[in-house]
Structures are given as C-alpha cells and as structure tokens.
Amino acid sequence: xVEAERMDLDVLIIGGGGAGAxxxxxxxxxxxxVALVEKGVFGKSGCTPMGVYxxxxxxxxxxxxxxxxxxxxxxxxxxxxxxNQELVEIYTQEAPERVMELISYGAKFDTDENGRLKxxxxxxxxxxxxxxxxxxxxxMIMGTxxxxxxxxxxxxxxxxxxxxxxxxxxxxxxxxxGIRWADTxxxxxxxxxxxxxxxxxxxxxxxxxxxxxxxxxxLSLIFQAGAELxxxxxxxxxxxxxxxxxxPGLSPTAPAxxxxxxxxxxxxxxxxxxxxxxxPGWRFQATRDLLAxxxxxxxxxxxxxxxxxxxxxxTHLPPEEVKKEAEFxxxxxxxxxxxxxxxxxxxxxxxxAHFFMGGARVNAQGExxxxxxxxxxxxxxGYHGANRLGGNAxxxxxxxxxxxxxxxxxxxxxxxxxxxxEKTLEKRLAAAQQRIAQWxxxxxxxxxxxxKRMIQELMWEKAGVIREGHKMREGLSSLESLLEEGERNLxxxxxxxxxxxxLDTFEFLHMVQVSSCILRAGLVxxxxxxxxYREDFPFPDDGKWxxxxxxxxxxxxxxxxxxxxxxxxxxxxx
Amino acid sequence: MMEKRxxxxxxxxxxxxxxxxxxxxxxxxxxxERENTILDSLYYIYRHLDGSLAFRGSCFAGGWCxxxxxxxxxxxxxxxxxxxxxxxxxxxxxxxxxxxxxxVDFAKGKQKINEVQKE
Numbered sequence: 001x002v003e004a005e006r007m008d009l010d011v012l013i014i015g016g017g018g019a020g021a022x023x024x025x026x027x028x029x030x031x032x033x034v035a036l037v038e039k040g041v042f043g044k045s046g047c048t049p050m051g052v053y054x055x056x057x058x059x060x061x062x063x064x065x066x067x068x069x070x071x072x073x074x075x076x077x078x079x080x081x082x083x084n085q086e087l088v089e090i091y092t093q094e095a096p097e098r099v100m101e102l103i104s105y106g107a108k109f110d111t112d113e114n115g116r117l118k119x120x121x122x123x124x125x126x127x128x129x130x131x132x133x134x135x136x137x138x139x140m141i142m143g144t145x146x147x148x149x150x151x152x153x154x155x156x157x158x159x160x161x162x163x164x165x166x167x168x169x170x171x172x173x174x175x176x177x178g179i180r181w182a183d184t185x186x187x188x189x190x191x192x193x194x195x196x197x198x199x200x201x202x203x204x205x206x207x208x209x210x211x212x213x214x215x216x217x218x219l220s221l222i223f224q225a226g227a228e229l230x231x232x233x234x235x236x237x238x239x240x241x242x243x244x245x246x247x248p249g250l251s252p253t254a255p256a257x258x259x260x261x262x263x264x265x266x267x268x269x270x271x272x273x274x275x276x277x278x279x280p281g282w283r284f285q286a287t288r289d290l291l292a293x294x295x296x297x298x299x300x301x302x303x304x305x306x307x308x309x310x311x312x313x314x315t316h317l318p319p320e321e322v323k324k325e326a327e328f329x330x331x332x333x334x335x336x337x338x339x340x341x342x343x344x345x346x347x348x349x350x351x352x353a354h355f356f357m358g359g360a361r362v363n364a365q366g367e368x369x370x371x372x373x374x375x376x377x378x379x380x381x382g383y384h385g386a387n388r389l390g391g392n393a394x395x396x397x398x399x400x401x402x403x404x405x406x407x408x409x410x411x412x413x414x415x416x417x418x419x420x421x422e423k424t425l426e427k428r429l430a431a432a433q434q435r436i437a438q439w440x441x442x443x444x445x446x447x448x449x450x451x452k453r454m455i456q457e458l459m460w461e462k463a464g465v466i467r468e469g470h471k472m473r474e475g476l477s478s479l480e481s482l483l484e485e486g487e488r489n490l491x492x493x494x495x496x497x498x499x500x501x502x503l504d505t506f507e508f509l510h511m512v513q514v515s516s517c518i519l520r521a522g523l524v525x526x527x528x529x530x531x532x533y534r535e536d537f538p539f540p541d542d543g544k545w546x547x548x549x550x551x552x553x554x555x556x557x558x559x560x561x562x563x564x565x566x567x568x569x570x571x572x573x574x
Numbered sequence: 575m576m577e578k579r580x581x582x583x584x585x586x587x588x589x590x591x592x593x594x595x596x597x598x599x600x601x602x603x604x605x606x607e608r609e610n611t612i613l614d615s616l617y618y619i620y621r622h623l624d625g626s627l628a629f630r631g632s633c634f635a636g637g638w639c640x641x642x643x644x645x646x647x648x649x650x651x652x653x654x655x656x657x658x659x660x661x662x663x664x665x666x667x668x669x670x671x672x673x674x675x676x677x678v679d680f681a682k683g684k685q686k687i688n689e690v691q692k693e
Contacts, residue, residue: 497592
C-alpha cells in the first residue's frame with residue numbers, strides 16, 4: 001500500500017478562488033465535513049484576486065429601469081445565444097443577493113452619497129450595473145471570502161496541495177488523490193461529493209492575462225473522470241491588454257481603463273482608427289470578441305505597432321482631465337513611476353487570452369453528468385455562451401459557486417457512508433507513485449516547463465484569436481506528439497520539498513488535455529460566433545450552429561456530440 | 575564585433591532544512607533586461623539554469639496575489655512589481671520560518687502576512 005494521509009469528507013472543493021470559497025461556505029450550511037484544496041495560497045492565488053474593477057449585478061441603483069431580466073437578455077445576446085438560458089436567468093436573478101451576502105461578510109464597495117453601491121457602465125451592458133471597490137474589487141472579494149471560509153468551523157483548508165487524479169464511482173464515494181507541494185507526500189480525500197472550482201485554462205496560450213495557476217487542472221481531471229465538457233471552443237481574448245511598455249504593478253488588463261473610462265483613441269501604425277471606423281460607438285458597444293478580432297487583424301496584416309499591438313492614446317484629451325480620471329486606482333501616478341506619462345505619449349496594447357466560456361457542462365444545481373461531481377465558477381460552462389461580458393465573471397462565480405456548494409452538500413446528506421473502490425484507488429495511487437519516480441530518475445528528457453512553453457506557442461498559433469480548420473488539425477496532431485513525448489520522456493529534478501517541476505509536470509499534462517478539447521470543439525464548429533472566429537467560415541450560421549458542442553472521454557478517444565441550445569427566454573432576431 | 579549582452583549578477587539565499595545544515599548563497603548570472611521584473615529573473619533562473627529553485631509566484635502581474643514577497647538588496651518587496659537591477663541579493667522574507675529557498679511559512683510569522691510593510 002502506498003503511504004498516504006487519508007481524509008473522509010462530505011464535500012471536497014477543488015480550487016480556492018472566489019467560486020471555491022463560496023462553494024465551501026454554502027456546502028458548510030448543509031454538512032459538517034467540508035474541505036477546500038488549493039494548489040497555491042488560499043485567499044491569494046488564482047484569478048479572483050486579479051479582478052480589477054467590475055462585478056455586475058442589476059440592482060438598478062444607477063438607473064431604476066435596469067432589472068435582472070435585462071441583465072439576462074444582455075448576457076444572452078452578447079453570448080451570441082450559446083448560453084444555457086436557464087443558468088443565465090438564475091445567475092442574473094441571484095447576483096444582487098450574492099453581492100448583499102458578500103457585504104454581510106464585510107465586503108466593501110464604493111458607494112454614493114445615499115450609501116448605495118455605485119454602478120458603472122461596461123461595454124455590452126445596456127445599463128450601468130458594475131459594482132466596484134476602487135480598482136481592487138477582486139482582491140477585496142477574495143479577502144472577504146477567504147476570511148469567512150477560514151472562520152467557518154466546518155471547513156478545513158488545505159493549501160499548496162494539488163489534485164492529480166480523481167477516482168469516481170457510480171454509487172459514490174469519489175476519491176481525489178492529492179500531493180502536498182511541501183514534501184511530495186500523498187493525501188487522499190474520500191468525499192461523497194466533489195465540487196470543481198479550478199477556473200479556466202488561459203495559460204495554454206502564450207499571451208494571457210491570468211494567474212500562472214490557471215492551467216485547466218479541474219477541467220482535465222473531470223474530463224478524464226467521465227464528465228462532459230461544453231463550449232470549449234469559446235476562449236475569450238482580452239482586446240486591450242498590456243503590450244508595451246510593460247506595466248508591473250498594474251493589472252494585465254489595465255489599459256482597458258483608458259479605453260472605457262477615459263475615452264482613448266485606438267489606432268494602428270498608419271494612424272487609422274480602425275475600431276471607430278467599423279463601429280462609431282465602439283467605446284461602450286464593442287464587446288471583447290469583436291474588438292479582439294479587429295485588433296488582431298491589424299497586427300497580423302502588418303499594421304500593428306512595433307511590439308505587436310496597436311496604439312491606445314489619450315494625448316488628445318486635456319491632461320488635467322486624463323489625470324483626474326486616472327486618479328481612479330492611482331493609475332496615472334503608478335504609470336508615471338515606471339516612466340510612462342500617458343498624457344504625453346500613447347501606449348501599445350494587444351490581445352491576450354483571458355477567460356474560458358466553456359467548461360464542465362452543468363445543470364441548474366451545478367451538477368455534471370457524473371453523479372456527485374459538481375462544478376462552479378469559470379470551470380462551469382453555460383453562463384457566458386460564446387462571449388463573456390465584462391463584469392459578469394466576479395458575480396457569476398458567487399452564484400454558480402454557492403449553488404454548486406449547496407447542492408453538493410444536499411447530495412452528500414442523502415448518500416450513505418460507503419467504503420468501496422479502495423482497490424481501484426490503490427492501483428491509481430501506485431501508478432502515480434511510479435510515474436513520479438520515473439520522472440525523477442531520468443537524467444535527460446523533456447522538462448515540463450519546456451513542454452508548457454511548447455503548448456503555449458502551439459495554441460497561440462493554431463487556436464488563437466483567428467482560427468482555420470487546417471491549422472487546428474495541425475495543432476491537434478502536434479499536441480498528440482507532444483503528449484507521447486511527455487509520456488516517454490518527462491524529466492524533473494529530484495527535490496522533495498517545493499518541487500516546482502513536479503507541479504509543472506501535472507500542469508503540463510492538464511494543459512495538453514484542455515488544449516486538445518479546445519481544438520476538437522473548434523474544428524467541429526464550422527462558423528464564426530463570439531470568441532470563436534474562423535477564417536475559413538467567417539460568418540455565423542444560426543440555422544445550423546445554435547448548438548453546444550459537448551465532449552466526453554471514450555475508449556481510446558473523445559466522443560463529440562452536439563445539442564441544440566434551448567431558446568426558452570430569448571431568440572435571435574432574424 | 576558582437577555586442578556584449580549585459581548581465582545581472584544574482585545571489586540567492588538557499589536552504590533545504592532536510593538537506594542543508596545552514597542556508598548558503600548561490601550565484602547566478604542572467605541576461606539583464608531592463609524591462610523585466612525581479613520575478614521574471616527568478617523565473618529565468620528556474621527555466622534556464624536551475625529547475626530546483628523554490629519560490630512562490632501566482633499572478634505574475636504586479637502585486638495582486640502578493641505570494642512572491644521576498645527581500646531584495648535589503649528591502650522587503652514584491653519582486654513582480656520592481657524592475658530587475660544589475661546586482662541583486664535575494665533572500666526569503668525575514669521574520670518567517672524558511673520552508674525551502676525563498677518559500678516561507680506565512681502562517682508562522684511574527685506579524686500577519688498582509689500587514690508586512692513592503693516597497
């Protein structure tokens with residue numbers, strides 16, 4: 001028997017960002033034995049703390065005409081009708097309640113003179129509904145939720161533990177095999193229900209705006225455990241991310257603030273304002289999918305700026321006005337500190353992978369097709385369709401996280417205590433142990449960091465902002481070779497304590513899985529819609545493609561099926 | 575004539591409590607890129623020179639996650655927020671037990687990690 005610490009649980013949450021913390025808090029209202037596993041430092045790692053500004057919820061404070069119904073309609077329309085409309089309805093209705101719940105845990109938001117939350121305008125929304133806390137909304141939310149989770153006695157938190165394998169069983173319980181980064185020892189969680197809140201996997205792209213942790217671990221784990229993934233072809237590219245100069249100390253998405261709040265000009269190397277030309281109201285109307293594609297076209301067609309972006313310029317505005325706007329979040333001064341005076345010269349900005357709209361296919365209870373396996377947050381598909389609106393992530397993770405946690409708790413309540421499946425678990429543990437030993441013993445071979453870099457290059461080229469069938473096929477076959485090489489040749493240093501290469505190896509393997517799902521789904525969808533733009537099929541085709549593409553693991557491969565979207569609340573207008 | 579690339583000389587205080595009797599400095603020479611951060615240079619070492627270097631880093635974006643906190647040339651700072659210098663001595667965050675190399679136990683410090691003053 002492989003030596004491993006054992007833990008019996010009602011609910012295990014994998015991934016400690018905002019959705020995971022929320023899931024743990026809600027699961028703990030139902031059951032007593034809840035654990036949250038985070039591969040980094042809980043409350044700090046992941047993508048939630050990187051949320052800069054907006055968290056959308058239709059309170060209607062800024063304009064009483066706003067309502068959850070209108071928020072739902074915006075989300076579906078801008079999601080290009082790929083969303084699960086039932087999920088969007090739940091999300092937009094519950095978002096204000098969840099924001100109030102956060103406030104009850106001590107969250108702080110910017111308020112007006114009447115003490116009501118300020119609400120800002122975001123592109124693609126029809127009303128101002130972005131709640132915010134300076135430019136630190138994400139860290140504030142994560143800090144609040146982490147404190148709440150740590151003070152909840154039913155929740156045990158495991159930091160710097162990464163889950164490498166799930167053993168699921170029809171009748172339950174499920175097992176999650178974890179490794180402690182501190183000393184490479186195993187820890188096995190037996191849980192009646194597992195909630196995956198590991199976020200997306202934008203790290204599979206060379207240019208991205210996310211935390212290094214965002215490697216699609218949970219999606220890969222549940223896919224291999226038999227869960228269905230949906231909408232994996234839809235990866236959001238952020239249109240105006242940092243390009244040049246680098247802005248350490250500001251978010252990778254910081255330039256967007258100049259675009260939306262200040263009213264910057266966006267132009268190519270010839271000085272042409274291409275966005276303005278295509279869409280005069282682009283400042284508040286151009287959603288991320290359209291703007292990213294427009295910018296990327298300028299770059300690949302040779303009209304980009306020297307560092308591979310386009311120019312974002314506020315020098316035409318009175319400097320005093322810019323400085324006043326840029327007091328917000330201390331942007332102006334921080335940029336000045338690193339040698340950039342935005343009132344004097346433009347900056348270069350570019351597209352960068354930002355968010356997965358796709359993920360685990362879940363129902364309204366956050367359940368996947370595998371009984372007892374749940375997902376929430378960015379790891380769950382259906383909320384954002386083919387394109388996510390700015391400000392919808394931070395509020396969606398609260399709703400989907402709380403629901404997945406609650407229903408996982410309810411599920412765990414009705415599942416009897418069982419101890420079956422130990423034999424399979426032992427086999428998988430032994431296999432994992434043997435694999436790690438092999439990686440350590442090799443003196444030459446593929447270092448995981450190099451494998452990761454190869455994936456990032458490959459995905460950027462083959463499944464990036466602008467896609468084509470033959471390129472995606474090439475990408476898929478290169479990935480298969482890379483995986484084969486990995487299986488034969490992966491090599492890590494022998495260190496037992498805090499071995500970054502060991503963590504990188506598992507992330508590499510997860511990234512291969514997730515990347516291949518993106519490519520497979522991308523190949524199936526022969527049209528352009530939202531974030532999925534195909535040069536060989538440049539137009540949307542509602543007649544044929546109002547479907548979700550669903551992937552499951554099958555014997556020796558991947559099973560692909562499509563299912564029509566249920567247009568229960570809103571239909572595209574002809 | 576080939577242009578000589580500028581370099582940065584980095585000394586890192588390393589320690590594995592299971593293997594070493596005491597902490598020791600290890601030297602690395604990496605290319606100097608004025609637009610790269612100190613954290614970029616740690617990552618450069620990890621990727622190109624020494625896969626065994628242990629350090630934390632999550633957001634890599636300038637001060638969001640704050641887990642990369644270390645001491646550089648005597649100052650406690652977030653290496654993701656500062657550009658690299660020509661000579662750097664990098665040590666773990668003082669006041670916290672060292673778990674390995676630049677990784678400390680945030681839970682066992684003299685003060686709360688969120689309250690540590692940093693540049």
